[in-house]
Amino acid sequence: MKKKYLIFVVLLAFHANFSWSVEPDEILADANLESRARVISKELRCLVCRNENIDSSNAGLARDLRLLVRERLVFGDSDEEVIAYVVKRYGEFVLLKPKFGGRSLILWLFGPTVLIFSIFFLIVAYRRSHKTGSLRENLKLSEMEERELTNFFKKK
Numbered sequence: 001m002k003k004k005y006l007i008f009v010v011l012l013a014f015h016a017n018f019s020w021s022v023e024p025d026e027i028l029a030d031a032n033l034e035s036r037a038r039v040i041s042k043e044l045r046c047l048v049c050r051n052e053n054i055d056s057s058n059a060g061l062a063r064d065l066r067l068l069v070r071e072r073l074v075f076g077d078s079d080e081e082v083i084a085y086v087v088k089r090y091g092e093f094v095l096l097k098p099k100f101g102g103r104s105l106i107l108w109l110f111g112p113t114v115l116i117f118s119i120f121f122l123i124v125a126y127r128r129s130h131k132t133g134s135l136r137e138n139l140k141l142s143e144m145e146e147r148e149l150t151n152f153f154k155k156k
Contacts, residue, residue, distance in 0.1 A: 033073045040069050040082055045096045053096060074137075 005082065012070055041055035048059035056065055072082040086094055098104045141149070 033070070037066070037070045037073055040073075040079055041066055042057060043083065043096055044069070044086060047090065047094065047096050051096075065090075 038055060043051045044054045044065060046052045046054050046057035046059055046062040046065075048061050051059045052062075054062040054069075068086065069082055072085055077085065084097075092098050092102075092104065098107075100108055
């Protein structure tokens with residue numbers, strides 16, 4: 001009987017760690033506004049947790065951002081206006097999917113550029129290794145050279 005209670009407590013503790021971090025006092029009465037707030041919150045990065053959206057983060061700053069999003073929605077802002085307001089206030093880093101352009105253009109293009117250069121250098125290295133392989137065949141000693149070397153080392 002005690003084993004069942006232990007399993008129940010462990011499962012309850014496990015579930016509590018992975019529940020959504022939106023607290024009941026944050027939820028809006030209007031279901032439409034609340035669903036819009038959830039969609040927006042999933043697009044915004046928690047500045048404390050880095051790669052976690054504010055909807056699933058339990059950090060204090062994430063809570064403040066969730067409340068800010070809901071406040072702006074209650075004021076009548078559109079989804080784009082809410083996101084623009086948060087970006088203006090915290091910078092583009094707050095977006096989980098940053099826009100293509102401006103300062104982030106370098107970050108968007110860095111990965112593919114490194115990949116292309118890596119492939120290019122691998123091809124060049126591969127070709128050079130095959131060229132030197134054919135040169136090695138040309139560097140073989142003739143019979144006369146081999147005899148001379150053999151005689152040279154026999155003398156010593």
